[in-house]
Amino acid sequence: MEFDGFSVAVDAAGQRGDIILDRGEFNTISMDERDELRAAFEILDRDPRVRVIVLRAAGEHFSSGGFIRGFLEAAPELVSKLADNVAAPARCEKPVIAANRGYTFGVGFELSLACDFRIASETVQYALPEQRLGQIPGSGGSARLQKIVGITRTKDIVMRSRRIKADQALAWGIATEVVPDDRLEAATDALVAELVTFSPIAQRTAKRLLNETEECHLGTAIELEGHCYSRLRQSDDFREGVLAFHEKRPPQFKGS
Structure with a gap:
């Protein structure tokens, strides 16, 4: 199948399914892509060959966020489904890992927060920059983040559009693990290999x-x-x- 801005790969021997964001340098996520991402998570969750799902990206940035103009062009019915689509990793019965490096902003951050594990490269920067557009996070980002870091830190991140780097993300419990940039894939592989040993x-x-x-x-x-x-x-x-x-x-x- 062809997808809008990402691809899907299944490694039956490794019992893993990968969703790989791949849209240019910054991996912006279109409105239509969100629907397709939800469907991809649901497909992999039903695939008997897959025990663990990995969300990762091609290039040096996980995602700079959504395609901004798409918000103005989208119908209200589509916008109302944003949070439901982004919650797809949380709804999966199987463990879901996000492998983050570089910019992980907006919906890219929200998708990662909906995953069970976040393995972060030392180059990662997490942010919810919607205040700079006169908006707030609309896909569960502020709500999920508050559960992880509390209301004071969430206000600091959301209301100031503040970027959080790797060491702070680890200290605050946003990242599960932080690794050197050239070890991100190996660390993700190791976590997959560990998870598939469990019942x-x-x-x-x-x-x-x-x-x-x-x-x-x-x-x-x-x-x-x-x-x-x-x-x-x-x-x-x-x-x-x-x-x-x-x-x-x-x-x-x-x-x-």
Whole structure:
């Protein structure tokens, strides 16, 4: 399939699917591309060959953000779907990794925030620059960021259109890991290789539980965690994990 501004690759042997942003030097993201990105995440989430999804980009910048003129040209019905499209990585049952380098602005940052892991190059700069356009983030960026760094730091980033570099992103919990620029691909590969060793059903359960209990009262979250734990006790993967531990061998998880 041909996509608008990106490509998709599946490595069946590595059990990974990649979405690669590729639109010129700054990888701007068009309005139509957002719909296609959502569809690509959904396709990879259903692909049985894929255990982990990676969102990355060609070139020295992940994305400078959206195609600005597109906001003026887009119909209100399309604009109202922006946040839903950008939330596609969070809705995926499988783990999603964002590999960020260089400019990671606007919708590029919002897409990355919707992923489970953000591996950042030392060259990364994160920003939500919409205030410079007389606008605010419209695809979940300020809301997701506030959950990660709190209201004070989010106001500092959003209301000042402030750029956050790699070391600060790591200190504030925005980035999962920061690596030298020439090690970004290797670090992403290593995380994929680690994640595929775990039980697919346990990974899906953990992601859904963490996402759905983020807003819960502590007691409710603990109760839901207990229900999930109880269900997983009945799984083939849990039995295999216990047997492998006692037999001192790597487990062979099947996802059931």
